[in-house]
Each structure stands twice: as structure tokens, then as C-alpha cells.
Amino acid sequence: MKCSICDIHCQIPEGGSGRCRMMTCRDNRIMEHYPHSYSTLFPISIETMPALHFYPRHKFLQVSTIGCNFTCPGCISEILTMESDTLAGALRRMPPEKVIDLAQKEQCKGIAFCINDPTVSFFSFLDLAQKAREKGLLVGFSTNGYMSDTALAALIPYTDFVNIGFKGATDPAYRFCGVPSCAPVFRNLETLAASDIHVEVAVVHLKGHENEVRQIAEFTASLSQNIPFQVMRFVPFGEADIALEPTIRESRALCRDLETHLSYVYLFNAPGSDQLDTRCPDCGRTVITREFFGPMDARIVDVRPDAICECGTRPDITGTLASQRFDEQGFFGGYRTTRALEMLHAILVCIGADDPSSVSRLWQDLMDTQYLKAFHDLVQLPDAYGEIIDRLAVPTGCTKAGTLLRQFIEKTLADIRSRTRDVTRPKVYYAMGYPLFALNAERFETHLVEAAGGICVNRQLTRKGKPGVTITREELMAFNPDIIFISGFLSCPVSDFHEYCISHDIRVNAVIQHRIYDHFPLWDFGSPRWILGLMHIANILHPDIFCFDMEKEADRFYRTFYKHPFNAQKANRSFYRV
Structure with a gap:
């Protein structure tokens, strides 16, 4: 039978599954495999969706499931979209009435289906949307x-924002x-823009594909120049080619170009950039200031009263601004949840946990016991990493x-610590992306710096964000670090980093002496490969003590735990693809 939910139009045989693996055919009817079953159900800020011009700072209940009708290389939600068979056991079944009760109990303004696509849970979401609208x-x-x-x-009458x-x-x-044509997406944007629904557009920016982003911007502008346009700087996960990742500088330049067509252009996945701010379309002054808050996420840090510019113009915003912003705890919210799942999966890959039934039972147990709460705190501490390994190894039969x-x-960590116990410690600053985005004081990376014999100046920060906060030039000047490390996730080239510092007159010791260093992707957080990152940091901080041959150390690690040699050309930002 033909499935009519998405434009792939799968022919699904009786008892079989469609492309998304979430739809089946029973008694000549297209049905969901897992109706009214959710992988996430918790409150988020609307900016986490992300939506920037719809009821800013208000709280919404995030719902998501598993599966997808696309197979995008480098998908940021790969574990939810491609590992649906093993994650199915962790789904939480909840009828729409209970979901609505939860939203009201959490004092949410509404419900947002995000992270994976609602097409794979279409009938459940349509039912939920109808009942939720009835409850206001x-x-x-x-x-x-x-x-x-x-x-x-069918969905439009029950939808307020997309x-x-x-x-x-x-x-x-x-x-x-994995799908045949772009036409359905342009058609659907045109349909949505002609409705009463608040619409925001998000476009992936792949290096070398700038003209495609421009074409989408021009089409969007032909519908309305006031549609918020989100440029998602591509960060390669999974099997995606690292060469497709543009630098923050390149994506920002593209955004400036797009502003000739559109009133509101935003850049995501670019920590430290000011391209998340809302500027007045009339005079160009900043009305709303935002900062990076994790992958595909942002947070308001300052806003003019009622979001009205000094010139009297109010940007095109739907709804009221909440009096206070809501920040999700730990890994609960948006793509941070998938990051947590992928960090756990990274350990499973490293210990060879590949039995589908035992891994499925593990996921169910982790979700039932709300392990993500404990995991968020444990994964910030190098000394607790062994505890996490044990938590996953025992139930999957991978104890050895x-x-x-x-x-x-633990042996490598102890060895490096013992050899730096009595050394003179240089001051180290840890940035993500651009220079003025500082990682939080308690982050894992600050512990790595200290274990390798440094003083991490990030410890002086009192403000917190996810995974850090934007600081001022004056704050960084006061830190005056001897060495700067750029995070191995959502990074930027050392040359761009240095040029930004020079152009903004950030003349700290590390910049003057050209002591700015980057990492192999994800060698400093999340994946067990962080131990290689620690060796790299130790080499930089104390070259008189450490001389780890990183190619050899990486090859030894890969052969031992991944059962294949290390290939630097294929290193990527996947937590669990190696």
C-alpha cells in the first residue's frame, strides 16, 4: 500500500515498513509502529527548537520520537534517526491527554515537536495537536x-509555528x-508562508554550496523579507566529509551577504559570533542580544524593553516576551539530549557492545532510571569516567x-598527573569557536588542563551557559593567558582565531607569542578519545616533560579499542563513528 504522509510515497507491503522504518501496513491501513510513544518529553525554551521570533523566552514542552524519512550524512541526530531499532525499547508511551497534562503542569505555553521529523509519527502528532489546541x-x-x-x-489548522x-x-x-527532489520543500514553504502560521527557515551551510543558501534566501524573501532565516553552519558528524565544514568566518560572511535580501538572518553553531542578535530592520541597532547555547540553540542575554528599538521600531516578532528566560537542566533540551546519547554510544562502540538485544535493554534501563541526570555531572569529571564505563559494560556483557x-x-591520567605535580603551571584559556566564547568553569576541558599541569583561567568565570558564555574583551585581557586551546567541537581555524584577536586588539600573551592550539575533532570531550586530547594538552603545556607521539598513540588506541588503525584524514566530529 502507498504511504501518503511524505513525498517519498513508499509502497509498504502488509506487515512491512516504509523508508522511515516507523510506518507499517496492517489490514490495508498505514499505521505507526510505535503510536503515542516518545523519546523525549520535557520543557524547553522556545529558542531551543530553535525559533527566535515566536514567543521569545517562553517555555514549551519538547516532544520527539525516533526515526526519520531522510538519511543525511552528518546528521546531528543520527542516533535517534538511524538507531531506531535499538532505541525503540526506551520509548515512553503516553496518550495525548497525559502529554497535555504534563505541558500544563510544567506551565508550558505550548508543545513543540522537534529533533526528529513529525512525519514519522504523523497520526500521533496530529491527534496530539488537535487536543492540545482544544486546551488552549x-x-x-x-x-x-x-x-x-x-x-x-491536515496539520495546518492545528499549527501555530513551524x-x-x-x-x-x-x-x-x-x-x-536519500530523497529524489527539493521541490516538495519549496512547495511546502510557500504553503506555510501563505497561511497564518509563524514560519522560520533553517538552511544548512556546506562549504562550497553558498549559492544554494543564497537561492533559498531569495525564494524566502520573495514570500516575505521578514521570515527569520537561520543559517546552520554544517558540522560533520557520522560519515560526513570534514571538507564540507565552513569556518565561522565564512558562514558569517555569507550571512552578511544574505542580509541584502532578508531582514533577519541568524548564524547557528558559531560560538562567539554576534550573528545571533536581532537588529532593527530600520536603523540597524541591536534590539535583542543572544549567545550560543549548544548545537542549533541560542539564548537571549539582553533585550530592550518590549523589544522596541531606540528608533521606535519593533522587529517582526509573534507573541509576547516572557519576563524571564528558561534554561533546561543538564542534557535535557534540544540536541544536547542526542549529544548525551551519542557520548554513551561512543563508549559502547569502544567496548564492543554490539548485541542489539542487550544494547536495547540498556537504553531502556538508562531512560527508565533517568541516568542522563547523573551522567551530565559524571561526564564533566575525568576521574568519574571509569564509573560510566562500568555502568555500560556490565549490562551489555562487555566487562572485560x-x-x-x-x-x-586511569593509568594514563594518573601518569600525567604524577609527572606534573610540582611543575610551574602556565595560565590556560579554553575557548569554543571565536575567542570571546569561554567554556564553563566546571567543564571537562578545564579538568584536562589542570591534570596536564596548567591553571585554567576559565575557573574564574561565575556566569554559566551551555557549554559556556560570551565574555568581554576586557575579561579576556584580564585573564592574560599564556596558552589558548580551541575546543575540538564547533571549532575554528587557529589562523582565524588569531586574526580575530589582532583585529579586536586582544593582545594577551598567548596571542603575542602565537601559542594558540586546536585539537583533533572531539579529542577533548565526550568520546573516550579524550585521553588522547589529554596527551596532546600535556605535550603543549610541558614539552620539557612530555613528548607523546600523537600519531603513534592514536594508532595504538584505535587498534586496541576500535580494531583498526588510526587514519588522520578520516578523523571527524562523530562521537561514535571512528
């Missing part, structure tokens, strides 16, 4: 835009994601491999 809740979703016109028409994401402007860009990994990490 706002309803919205983020989507890849590949719904059929009939499915979208973030529609583009993968490109051409058919080859969509074939890259888990012990080997734990012993390797």
Missing part, C-alpha cells in the same frame, strides 16, 4: 519539509539525503573490554 496550548514543529501536501493540509529546514536548493543536495578501557584511561 500553542502547537508547532520543526520539519525537513518533506510532508505530502495532504499531510501538511521551523522548516532546507538541505539545499537542488535535487542533488536532496539525493545526498570495559575494564581494559578503564584501566588504560
Whole structure:
């Protein structure tokens, strides 16, 4: 039977599954495999969706499931979209009435389906949307835009806001994601823009594909120049090619170009950039200041009264601003949840946990016991990493491999600490992206600096964000670090970092002496490969003590735990693909 929910139009045999693996055919009816079953159900800030011009700072209940009708290389939600078979056991079944009760109990303004696409849970979401609107809740979703016109028409009467994401402007860009054509997404954006629904557009920026982003911007502007336009700087996960990642500088330059077509252009995945701010479309003054708050996320840090510019113009914003912003705790919110799951999966890969049934039971246990709460605190502490390994190794029957990994990490950590116990410690600053985005004081990376014999000046920070905060030039000047490290996640080239410092007159010791260093992707947080990052940091801080041959150390680690040699050319930002 043909599925009519998305424009792939799968032919699903009786008892079989469609492309998304979430739909089946029973008694000549298209049905969901897991109706009214959710992977996440917790409150988020609307900016986490992300939506920037719809009821800013208000709290919404995030709902998501598993699976996707796309197969995008480098998907940031790969574990939810591609590992649906093993994660299915962790789904929480909840009828729409209970979901609505939860939203009201949490004092949410509405419900937002995000992280994966609502097409894979279409009937459940449509039912939930209808009932939620009856109770006075706002309803919205983020989507890849590949719904059929009939499915979208069914949802529109019960939808208040949508973030529609583009993968490109051409058919080859969509074939890259496993679907035949870009046409349905342009069609659906036009339909949504003609409705009473608040629409924001998100576009992936791949290096070398700037013209596709421009084409989408021009099409969006032809519908309305006031549609908020979100440029998602591509960060390669999974099997994606690192060469497709533009620098923050390149993405920011593209955004400036797009502002000739659109009133509101924003740049995500660029810590430290000011391209998340809302500027007055009339005079250009900043009305709302935001900062990076994790992958695909932002937070308001300052706003003019009622979001009205000094010139009297109010940017095109739907709804009221909440009096206070809401920040999710730990890993609960948006793509940070998938990051947590992938960090756990990274350990499972390292210890060889590949039995589907035992891994499925583990996921169910981790979700039932709300382990993500404890994991958020433990994963910030190098000394607690062994405890996390044991938590995963025992129930998956990988105790021997888990012990080997734990012993390797703990022995290396202890050795480096012992050799730096009585050294003179240089001052180290840890940035993510651009120079003025500082990692939080208690982050894992600050512990690595201290273990390797440094003083991490980030410890002086009192403000907190996720994973850090924007600081002033004066604050960084006061830190005056001897050495600067750029995070291995959402990074930028050392040359761009140095040039930014020079152009903004940030002349600290590390800049003057050219002591700015980056990492291999994700060698300093999340994956067990952080132990290699610690060796790298030790080499930099104390070259008179340490001379780790990183190529050899990486090859030894990879051969021991991944069962294949290290290949620097294939290193990527996946937590668990190696």
C-alpha cells in the first residue's frame, strides 16, 4: 500500500515498513509502529527548537520520537534517526491527554515537536495537536519539509509555528539525503508562508554550496523579507566529509551577504559570533542580544524593553516576551539530549557492545532510571569516567573490554598527573569557536588542563551557559593567558582565531607569542578519545616533560579499542563513528 504522509510515497507491503522504518501496513491501513510513544518529553525554551521570533523566552514542552524519512550524512541526530531499532525499547508511551497534562503542569505555553521529523509519527502528532489546541496550548514543529501536501493540509489548522529546514536548493543536495527532489520543500514553504502560521527557515551551510543558501534566501524573501532565516553552519558528524565544514568566518560572511535580501538572518553553531542578535530592520541597532547555547540553540542575554528599538521600531516578532528566560537542566533540551546519547554510544562502540538485544535493554534501563541526570555531572569529571564505563559494560556483557578501557584511561591520567605535580603551571584559556566564547568553569576541558599541569583561567568565570558564555574583551585581557586551546567541537581555524584577536586588539600573551592550539575533532570531550586530547594538552603545556607521539598513540588506541588503525584524514566530529 502507498504511504501518503511524505513525498517519498513508499509502497509498504502488509506487515512491512516504509523508508522511515516507523510506518507499517496492517489490514490495508498505514499505521505507526510505535503510536503515542516518545523519546523525549520535557520543557524547553522556545529558542531551543530553535525559533527566535515566536514567543521569545517562553517555555514549551519538547516532544520527539525516533526515526526519520531522510538519511543525511552528518546528521546531528543520527542516533535517534538511524538507531531506531535499538532505541525503540526506551520509548515512553503516553496518550495525548497525559502529554497535555504534563505541558500544563510544567506551565508550558505550548508543545513543540522537534529533533526528529513529525512525519514519522504523523497520526500521533496530529491527534496530539488537535487536543492540545482544544486546551488552549500553542502547537508547532520543526520539519525537513518533506510532508505530502495532504499531510501538511491536515496539520495546518492545528499549527501555530513551524521551523522548516532546507538541505539545499537542488535535487542533488536532496539525493545526498536519500530523497529524489527539493521541490516538495519549496512547495511546502510557500504553503506555510501563505497561511497564518509563524514560519522560520533553517538552511544548512556546506562549504562550497553558498549559492544554494543564497537561492533559498531569495525564494524566502520573495514570500516575505521578514521570515527569520537561520543559517546552520554544517558540522560533520557520522560519515560526513570534514571538507564540507565552513569556518565561522565564512558562514558569517555569507550571512552578511544574505542580509541584502532578508531582514533577519541568524548564524547557528558559531560560538562567539554576534550573528545571533536581532537588529532593527530600520536603523540597524541591536534590539535583542543572544549567545550560543549548544548545537542549533541560542539564548537571549539582553533585550530592550518590549523589544522596541531606540528608533521606535519593533522587529517582526509573534507573541509576547516572557519576563524571564528558561534554561533546561543538564542534557535535557534540544540536541544536547542526542549529544548525551551519542557520548554513551561512543563508549559502547569502544567496548564492543554490539548485541542489539542487550544494547536495547540498556537504553531502556538508562531512560527508565533517568541516568542522563547523573551522567551530565559524571561526564564533566575525568576521574568519574571509569564509573560510566562500568555502568555500560556490565549490562551489555562487555566487562572485560570495559575494564581494559578503564584501566588504560586511569593509568594514563594518573601518569600525567604524577609527572606534573610540582611543575610551574602556565595560565590556560579554553575557548569554543571565536575567542570571546569561554567554556564553563566546571567543564571537562578545564579538568584536562589542570591534570596536564596548567591553571585554567576559565575557573574564574561565575556566569554559566551551555557549554559556556560570551565574555568581554576586557575579561579576556584580564585573564592574560599564556596558552589558548580551541575546543575540538564547533571549532575554528587557529589562523582565524588569531586574526580575530589582532583585529579586536586582544593582545594577551598567548596571542603575542602565537601559542594558540586546536585539537583533533572531539579529542577533548565526550568520546573516550579524550585521553588522547589529554596527551596532546600535556605535550603543549610541558614539552620539557612530555613528548607523546600523537600519531603513534592514536594508532595504538584505535587498534586496541576500535580494531583498526588510526587514519588522520578520516578523523571527524562523530562521537561514535571512528
